[in-house]
Amino acid sequence: MLVYRGDVTGHSGTPMTKIDTTSTTHSKLSEAVSSTNLSRSNPAHAIPRRAFRRHAARTAVALATGATPLLCRAEAGELGGVGMIAIVALAAGWVLLTLFLFTMLRRVRPRTRYLASGLFLAAPFLWLAVTFGWFMMTEPRGLTPQGSATTRTAEAPVLMGGATFPAGSHVQYAPVDDHGEASQPSAISSDQPVALGTLSIRGIEHRDSDDDSTFDVALAYEQSIDGWPCAAVTDIGTRIDIGDAHAPTPHLIQCRLAKTVTIGDVAWPPATVVTRAADSRGWSLLWYRGTFSQVERAKGFSFDVDSMSADYDQAHALQSWQGTLAxxxxxxxxxxxxxxxxxxxxxxxxxxxxxxxxxxxxxxxxxxxxxxxxxxxxxxxxxxxxxxxxxxxxxxx
Structure with missing residues (x-):
């Protein structure tokens, strides 16, 4: 409030008017209003730096406290072990970087400040979304669950591996491949014996890793293949090479003996695994008690053995033999x-x-x-x- 006073003598003796500023209730209210307007125009002055630092520290502690249970559960293997620990650590680090950016932009307008911080926080998710969309457009099958093998009942005769299976056979189809081509039969079984060259079989299967002429067959009964009596074991297939599918001539790759075969001084019991050599110039035999054999001991050179193996040439002449004494x-x-x-x-x-x-x-x-x-x-x-x-x-x- 301004107060005019007259009759005041100056330094030169000339009369002058003195103006005093008196503090009143109205003046104090004006100062408060002006201070409030200043805070609104510049938010940085509303929150002191020390208070903001305390707020940021509390936020970091809260984030660390919230992440601790996740880390403990990750170490226990509940959330994926080391992988989940890495994900939580990266997420916490990115949040801290966002808080740092938010602090550095304190002199920027609030709307711009919040928008920039939000975009920075969401940047990893935006990158993942763009990458996922691009991958789905270029390689859609990479993230599409592949179909599983299906089994159907054949309504007409089905040809596979040189053998024709009658209608009513159970046909297993492989899943559709990466090129979207139609599935092909991967295995067929029938209640009726089917001729495959000189063999009689009840089922046939082809593996993706095998040659086109290699198949696993389920023999209808005990049969001799290349001089070896092969057993018709339901759970264990016999591997053969059919040669030409139009005129199959099955040759043995591997089977299990159906009965005891004595060669020289060694008696090979049933369930012995017979395998053609890699160069097709001989045979390898293996027996131990774990080969679905019903005998616990075998005879080799008058010794009782509980495991033995040997190599023979094409004429079944012994080349090597070793075993374990029972x-x-x-x-x-x-x-x-x-x-x-x-x-x-x-x-x-x-x-x-x-x-x-x-x-x-x-x-x-x-x-x-x-x-x-x-x-x-x-x-x-x-x-x-x-x-x-x-x-x-x-x-x-």
Whole structure:
């Protein structure tokens, strides 16, 4: 409030009027209004920097507190382990960057400030949306669930692998491929025997990884293929090469023996796996108690074995043989007593026809490896050199 006072003498003695400013209720109200208008025009002055820093610190602590349960659950494997930890860490870091950007834009108009911060926060999601849309337009099958194999009942005869299956057979179709081509039969089974060259089968299957002439067949009954009596096992197929599909001549690739086959001094029990050699110049045989065999021991060179394998040429002449001696404890071979654990190993020596028994000695000298050669003629037992197993090559760097 302005107050005029007269009769005031100046420095030169001239009368003058003095104006005093008196604080009144009206003046204080004006100051408050002006202060309020200043705060509205510049929001940065409304919140002091210290208060904003305290607010940002509280926000960061709240984010960390909220993320801690997620991290603990991720470490426990509930949310994906390490992958979920990385996702939570990246998300928390991006939120902190957004808060930092929001702080740096404090002198910008509020609308621009919030819009820029929101776009920055949503940038990863926008990038993922654009990438997903582009991928769906260019490679739609990459994210489209593929169909599964379907089984149908054939209404007409179906040809597969050189065998014609009658109507009523169960046909399994493979899923549609990546090029969208129509599915082809991948397996067929029938209640009636079907001729495949000289064989009689009830089912056939082709694997994607096999050659066009290689099939798994379910034999209708026990049959001889390339001189081997193959079993008609329901759960285990017989692998064959049909040659020309228009004139199939099945050749054995692998099957299981239907009965005991004795070759020389080795008796191969049922369920022995017979496999044609990779060069098609011989055969490999394998038997152990886990090959669906109903016998626990087999005979090889007068030894009781619980596992053995061998290689034969095309004429079924023995090329190599090895096995594991079937024992329940210590066993004596000649003058040497072998420990039963681990079981002694047997190996046929092609040069002299002996069988070498190798294993650890029983008793105090269990760390010593012994070898005894067993021959069919006298002297029947004689010591031999312990076979040296090939050393493993160090992994190349």
């Amino acid at each position: 024992v329940d404890g210590d066993v004596g071979v000649g003058s040497v007593t072998f420990a039963g654990d681990p079981k002694p190993e047997l190996r046929w020596n092609r040069l002299d026809g002996t069988v070498q028994v190798t294993g650890h000695r029983a008793g105090p000298a269990s760390d010593v490896t012994a070898c005894v050669a067993v021959a069919s003629t006298k002297p029947r037992y004689r010591p031999c050199a312990v076979p040296v197993k090939p050393a493993r090559r160090p992994a190349s760097s």
